[in-house]
Amino acid sequence: MTRRWILYFALLTSGYQGWSQQTVTAPQATPANIYQVRKASRDGTGKIYQGREIAQVMGHLGASWLDRPEREREERTDLLLKALNLKPTDVVADIGAGTGFFTFLMAPKLTKGKVLAVDIQPEMITYLNEGKVKHKAANVEPVLGTESDPKLATSSIDLAILIDAYHEFSYPREMMQHIASALKPGGRIVLVEYRAEDPNVPIKELHKLSVAQATKEMNVIGLKLLKNDDRLPQQHIMFFGK
Template structure:
């Protein structure tokens, strides 16, 4: 199963390159102080931030992989939902929502709030709108962002969750600055990433993130580590706040 996962992920990275390049036209010029450029590795884009090479983006052509039946058991998304401790009135921003696999699980838990399902690919927004209609979830709001801007209003979000997405951001400094600005007082960022510290996690290195690396990058935009929840089998659940 893990071998199949890696093979499929390699395919999905290739599928995502076209969408990433297409979205880049909406992104601002790079800051020479924040980023450097070098030779790209097989799984990276040749752009480096805080000593880390940014990974390729997963494309919409691999949407079926995001909704695979075994995902819940492999990633224990049930445990992740419990860890979030959502309140009925919460406004949640699902950054890199994809097909809405997790968006549609969170929505019923915030009946008096809403889930802002953010993605940069118009094809994913279509999936999200179709899923919202099919499930009759009026509190799901798809949002088309860009590589550098999630299009979230300031001081409106209780929880921003990024599931295996942050390491693929082409503009991590800009994205996280805007996400931090969107947080209400007491708001949190939940960064879910495969554990780079564990060599037994069968994921390519650029698609993992350590607590130390994440903490360094979040500190650059004014966020500090509040808690590292270790209940998932292969991923960190890192909570950050202002």
């Protein structure tokens, strides 16, 4: 395990707040009571959605962790890639793409398709553009989204994948409504999240998500659980569709 992974792991498991994009402390409710706000916990934002406190965001300062050499072995991203069963013609949205670690694993599989690599941080878009050149991945299109809108066209994607990202969304209802609208008929949304049901997964609780909680939140916007694939060592692969 490298020093930078040890550092990040310590931060993630200790409730470090230095990368937070948002701090909310005043108790109040938003219109229609979609979200509630309370005093933030150590690794949370204080913003509550469907009974779950939204976790703090890992910013671009954590980029080196996303690209750590041991990530494939630790997270078995090779198994995740197989689980997606991608077709060469698929258009895939990698939501919260970060530096593009998984984007550039998918791109060679999509010989007649493409990856829309979405992130809300301009610094990550810079990483993605650099990676596109480095990997000669002409079928990767970086997309700068916002906290509430991934900027995807209606009925434009076959699959959206969110790897350890959904639990940090500041506006999960709005984001998922946009993503669902971007699905083509028969399209799928895949949430990859650390298992909240397993106390042996050494990640802070707010950075994990259970199948029951994820299903509850997806049901609100008209999505149903199609399959939960638990082939990964520590993460769920949850497939949702309309």
